[in-house]
Amino acid sequence: LPDVGSNIQVRSTSLEKGKLIVRARDNPEEIYVLGIEKTPLVSFRGWIWGSEAKQDEHWFNPNNGMPGAWFVAQNKLRDMNELKTTLEQVRSITLGKEGE
Numbered sequence: 001l002p003d004v005g006s007n008i009q010v011r012s013t014s015l016e017k018g019k020l021i022v023r024a025r026d027n028p029e030e031i032y033v034l035g036i037e038k039t040p041l042v043s044f045r046g047w048i049w050g051s052e053a054k055q056d057e058h059w060f061n062p063n064n065g066m067p068g069a070w071f072v073a074q075n076k077l078r079d080m081n082e083l084k085t086t087l088e089q090v091r092s093i094t095l096g097k098e099g100e
Helices: 080-098
Strands: 008-013 020-022 031-038 041-049 069-072
Touching (some): 020 031, 031 080, 041 080
Parallel strands (some): 008 031
Antiparallel strands (some): 020 069, 031 041
């Protein structure tokens, strides 16, 4: 289930330059947000649609017995300030479809 609302997953790391991880089972239609944990605070660095994250350029398989996943660098994430507008647009589209 999403961590926030109906379609937002929050992933975190304690590494300052850490990347956002998206796994094969993760929904491409959800939004993934990266948080950097510095107890007791979390700094949200950016977000990306699952479908955008699941691109070849982000794929990494460490070959240490763990399955591969997509690791998105912070400079490839969308600005957190854009998230509210995007959610409003998605909500507007969803409400429009309900009225059809």
